[in-house]
Amino acid sequence: MSTSETPLAEPSQLIAAAYDPQLVRELGKRMITLLADHLSHVGSGKGPVLNWDEPSHNIDLARAELEAGNASVPRSADSLLARFDELLRQSLSRGQNLHHPHYVGHQVPASVPLAGLFDSVTTLTNQVMAIYEMGPWATAIERAVVEQVGEAMGFRSGQFGGLITSGGSLANLTALLTARNVALGDGWSAGLTGRSPAPVLVAHAEAHYCVARAAGVLGIGTQQVVSVPLEKNRRMDVNQLDSILADLRTRGVPIVAVSAAACATPIGAFDPLVEISEVCRRHDVWLHVDAAHGGAACLSAKHRHLVNGLELADSVVCDAHKMMFMPALCAMVFYRNRDHRFATFEQTAPYLFDPSAPGMAEYDNGMVNLECTKRAAAMGLWGVWSMFGSQLFEALVDTTFERAQQFYELLEEADDFEAFCQPECNIVVYRYLPGHLRNRSPEEIDRFQLQLRRAVVESGEYYLVQTNLDGRSYLRSTIINPLTTREHLRGLLDCLRKWGSQT
Amino acid sequence: MSTSETPLAEPSQLIAAAYDPQLVRELGKRMITLLADHLSHVGSGKGPVLNWDEPSHNIDLARAELEAGNASVPRSADSLLARFDELLRQSLSRGQNLHHPHYVGHQVPASVPLAGLFDSVTTLTNQVMAIYEMGPWATAIERAVVEQVGEAMGFRSGQFGGLITSGGSLANLTALLTARNVALGDGWSAGLTGRSPAPVLVAHAEAHYCVARAAGVLGIGTQQVVSVPLEKNRRMDVNQLDSILADLRTRGVPIVAVSAAACATPIGAFDPLVEISEVCRRHDVWLHVDAAHGGAACLSAKHRHLVNGLELADSVVCDAHKMMFMPALCAMVFYRNRDHRFATFEQTAPYLFDPSAPGMAEYDNGMVNLECTKRAAAMGLWGVWSMFGSQLFEALVDTTFERAQQFYELLEEADDFEAFCQPECNIVVYRYLPGHLRNRSPEEIDRFQLQLRRAVVESGEYYLVQTNLDGRSYLRSTIINPLTTREHLRGLLDCLRKWGSQT
Numbered sequence A, B: 001m002s003t004s005e006t007p008l009a010e011p012s013q014l015i016a017a018a019y020d021p022q023l024v025r026e027l028g029k030r031m032i033t034l035l036a037d038h039l040s041h042v043g044s045g046k047g048p049v050l051n052w053d054e055p056s057h058n059i060d061l062a063r064a065e066l067e068a069g070n071a072s073v074p075r076s077a078d079s080l081l082a083r084f085d086e087l088l089r090q091s092l093s094r095g096q097n098l099h100h101p102h103y104v105g106h107q108v109p110a111s112v113p114l115a116g117l118f119d120s121v122t123t124l125t126n127q128v129m130a131i132y133e134m135g136p137w138a139t140a141i142e143r144a145v146v147e148q149v150g151e152a153m154g155f156r157s158g159q160f161g162g163l164i165t166s167g168g169s170l171a172n173l174t175a176l177l178t179a180r181n182v183a184l185g186d187g188w189s190a191g192l193t194g195r196s197p198a199p200v201l202v203a204h205a206e207a208h209y210c211v212a213r214a215a216g217v218l219g220i221g222t223q224q225v226v227s228v229p230l231e232k233n234r235r236m237d238v239n240q241l242d243s244i245l246a247d248l249r250t251r252g253v254p255i256v257a258v259s260a261a262a263c264a265t266p267i268g269a270f271d272p273l274v275e276i277s278e279v280c281r282r283h284d285v286w287l288h289v290d291a292a293h294g295g296a297a298c299l300s301a302k303h304r305h306l307v308n309g310l311e312l313a314d315s316v317v318c319d320a321h322k323m324m325f326m327p328a329l330c331a332m333v334f335y336r337n338r339d340h341r342f343a344t345f346e347q348t349a350p351y352l353f354d355p356s357a358p359g360m361a362e363y364d365n366g367m368v369n370l371e372c373t374k375r376a377a378a379m380g381l382w383g384v385w386s387m388f389g390s391q392l393f394e395a396l397v398d399t400t401f402e403r404a405q406q407f408y409e410l411l412e413e414a415d416d417f418e419a420f421c422q423p424e425c426n427i428v429v430y431r432y433l434p435g436h437l438r439n440r441s442p443e444e445i446d447r448f449q450l451q452l453r454r455a456v457v458e459s460g461e462y463y464l465v466q467t468n469l470d471g472r473s474y475l476r477s478t479i480i481n482p483l484t485t486r487e488h489l490r491g492l493l494d495c496l497r498k499w500g501s502q503t
Helices: A011-018 A021-043 A055-071 A077-092 A113-124 A136-153 A168-184 A209-217 A238-250 A273-283 A294-299 A338-343 A358-363 A379-388 A390-413 A442-459 A486-500 B011-018 B021-043 B055-071 B077-092 B113-125 B136-153 B168-184 B209-217 B238-250 B273-283 B294-299 B338-343 B358-363 B379-388 B390-413 B442-459 B486-500
Strands: A161-165 A200-204 A225-228 A255-261 A287-290 A315-319 A331-335 A417-419 A427-432 A465-469 A472-478 B161-165 B200-204 B225-228 B255-261 B287-290 B315-319 B331-335 B417-419 B427-432 B465-469 B472-478
Touching: A011 B379, A011 B390, A021 A077, A021 A113, A021 B021, A021 B113, A055 A077, A055 B136, A055 B358, A055 B379, A055 B390, A077 B113, A077 B379, A113 A379, A113 B021, A113 B077, A113 B113, A136 A161, A136 A294, A136 A315, A136 A331, A136 A379, A136 B055, A161 A168, A161 A338, A168 A209, A168 A255, A168 A287, A168 A315, A168 A331, A168 A338, A200 A209, A200 A238, A209 A225, A225 A238, A238 A255, A238 A273, A255 A273, A273 A287, A294 A315, A294 A390, A331 A338, A358 B055, A379 A390, A379 B011, A379 B055, A379 B077, A390 A417, A390 A427, A390 A486, A390 B011, A390 B055, A427 A442, A427 A486, A442 A465, A442 A472, A442 A486, B021 B077, B021 B113, B055 B077, B113 B379, B136 B161, B136 B294, B136 B315, B136 B331, B136 B379, B161 B168, B161 B338, B168 B209, B168 B255, B168 B287, B168 B315, B168 B331, B168 B338, B200 B209, B200 B238, B209 B225, B225 B238, B238 B255, B238 B273, B255 B273, B273 B287, B294 B315, B294 B390, B331 B338, B379 B390, B390 B417, B390 B427, B390 B486, B427 B442, B427 B486, B442 B465, B442 B472, B442 B486
Parallel strands: A200 A225, A200 A255, A255 A287, A287 A315, B200 B225, B200 B255, B255 B287, B287 B315
Antiparallel strands: A161 A331, A315 A331, A417 A427, A427 A472, A465 A472, B161 B331, B315 B331, B417 B427, B427 B472, B465 B472
16 A cells, blocks of 8 residues: 555545555554564563553543544554554553463463464455355365364264353353253243243252353253252262152153263363263263363373263253463363264254255254354364364363362461362462461451452452352452463462552 | 475474464465455456356365365475465365356455455454453444444434344344343243243244244244235235234233334345334334345435334344445344343353453343354454445445336346336345247246256356246346446356256
8 A cells, every 4th residue: 555644535545545455464563573572571570460441431532543543544554553552562561461470360271372373364354154165175174173172071073062152151151042042842942931940050059150041042041050069079979869850760860961060160070970970871971071161181191080071961061261371262162972963953054055955955054053153263263273273272271270270279388378278270269368367257358359350350460359158258269371380370379468558 | 494305293293383373374365365366356357257067076075174184294384385275276166156247146245355354363362252251352342333234224322222243144143032021021931831822923924034044043933924915016015014013912912022023035025124113112012123235325415215114123133244235244233222132031041151250241242142153244244344434335335226217127128028116225136038939828938037047056157046026037137246237247148048048
């Protein structure tokens, strides 16, 4: 495009600039420089973790940039580069820095940055799916990674099937919709009205909120979720499950599925899947396992015992954007029986599915996916795996699980901290209990934990989260940045002490 | 990282390489070069549109790369760069080239490449949402673009609300779930069982398949979708709608919503929204408008009349990854009454939502979105808008709508082509009817269209799609690459003639 400062007033000039490959080249190089510098900066622990600011202020700033765009048309390539630079710097300075080693918060990883580069290829060229034709390579890489992960879980090659969708909530919804349709026969076409007795969904008492949500979405009703009590280690109690299913069967209540967890969100407890699958088999009930977080343990020789039995489930969800350290979103759904993929939906869309090539339905992702147009979400995973092999994922699981053990040891050694329990994976739940808190009421101690967390988070020094167990408030950390060291975690305790003395 | 050829055998070495900012810099530069070259190549009409290959062959190739990754650990930075280059070249050579001017297929655009650069920033740093804390800037830019688009639609500032989600199907599902909950009172908690009479969803007879799917997913049942007959221009017949609603109300049948289209997929017909909203208001029924494709017309002075009345709907869906030319996925949901955002779900998730900061719920995206962890999907739209202003989107709408008129004129001028109707937007439906076909049966003519399309698509010369109207097969093109010219469209007719003589 022009290097002069003539305004791009004509629509055709605006379009030519926005689609100019030379501009992609120039702005792209700037982007890579800014990103590499940013990752180097935050990765070495400099600057804040979270750039805290009030929502209203951030929204005002974001809106002002849009209005600036409306008010003045861009001019030369140099002006566009300067504007791009400004917008990127602002964006990089106002977000959450997951790649900072002090990020020990939610189950969202410091993702492998190279995955983002592979993702960029599909984003810039807008590779999508719905039907095979629209994304032949996108479809192929999705199939390839689903096959490899499914095989690592222990599913039988050629017998299982799967897909990738936008997030764990959507993945769980998809699998539970399939289970609903299988359990209720004509539920898809006739709806759920007029059924008696009303069907239920049986779930881990601390299942992720998206499981109860699925019951709400699917017309089952959130009141129709039967919670299975937990053992003291917060795993599903298998004997209680057996009694619940026996009672429901006796009363003729339709059971959509049992939804187990590997692991459950609050403390990372892994359900005993082999025993649960045996109970489900005996009562002829669909077993779904939400392994969004823990499923990737199947790639670790050391930790795969935690997910023994995954291969016995009817459906499994595993998020590559959690413990495979991919950027959001890349959630996998697996069906032990591949034919179940086609039990999720029925639809007519003659503009999509070509009757002259019926064999293609097998490869048309829209047939099995809640999404129609879908991102090529597997690209980052496929690219990183092809470069580093599954040994990288094993290293990431082992390293972060080990780091959580070290954090637990630090908590145990400290007089003023209390770990809720020894972690099974990389989720650690704890409280800070300095001397002056000893005689306070449980409510005051709860409030202290929440206020302390908020102070630390807003300071940008560390990022951690909170949870509530048996009515009490706790601090909670997921070690999900592989570059977080034992020393960083020791620093977290000191940081909590510092802010605790001011809270 | 090391420049030697020592294998990266240790887990810590693998992780250090995968997270090395210097490697991001080197590989990122290579990526930008390959992408700019690729966009320049396909943008100038070189090479095939679709790289057609059999699914099984593509899957074998994709899987072989994963196995190569498992078999050998990477070594020096140079080897990693060479491997990266190889994987990117393969990916770019096996997909669908939407930026090729001969791409005139589905409603998936040749996206603004610069949007992909903005997206890359959030992907490489893994900026997400669910709660405000996790993505303060991601949340802010989403709010800002939703506000601007909603205002352009005519919603009242401060009164409407909205959100962004992963795709039009999910967006329609979200809005219809909200409508269901509002219409049925305790449907969320109690489920849909035991209701009599069974509720219905009233929809445009040619609504996108995701609308009937939503009925299937939500427990309403696909049989409970009442189709409103169309006028001869394939818009919803308002008098028929009035009769249907009156009859349902008389019989006491609960009505979840009326789902109108702006525009409907098959030929791009825009429903008369002002009249429909009046009928819905009179019968006290929620009006939902699937404006996934056509909603962006509100940004064009010339074409906004097509979507007059959007601002009267209770909910509206508009995909920025269609006529705002963003890469997938960026689908917007709007509610005229912002309070309705909180009618979609109810949930408990103490590890997410902080009771010590209840005001934050307003900004916690997970409260209103089917997704929990969510990509910062607005980044590309916010960035491109901030650089070029809304006038770029107006230029894109106007240019592609105009090009479709030119294509229609070419079809009308040709003796051997037949347009189904004059397009209202950028979707054109037509048939190729050479002399030798004149005496064939309708079934043979249908088969010819499908076979011709398949031959052209697999040749890579052009990409177009098919549809079925009133039982007959048609060719169908969306002009959704702004660099497709009249001459390219004239070339499409010649291409169809060439392949038609061999079909």
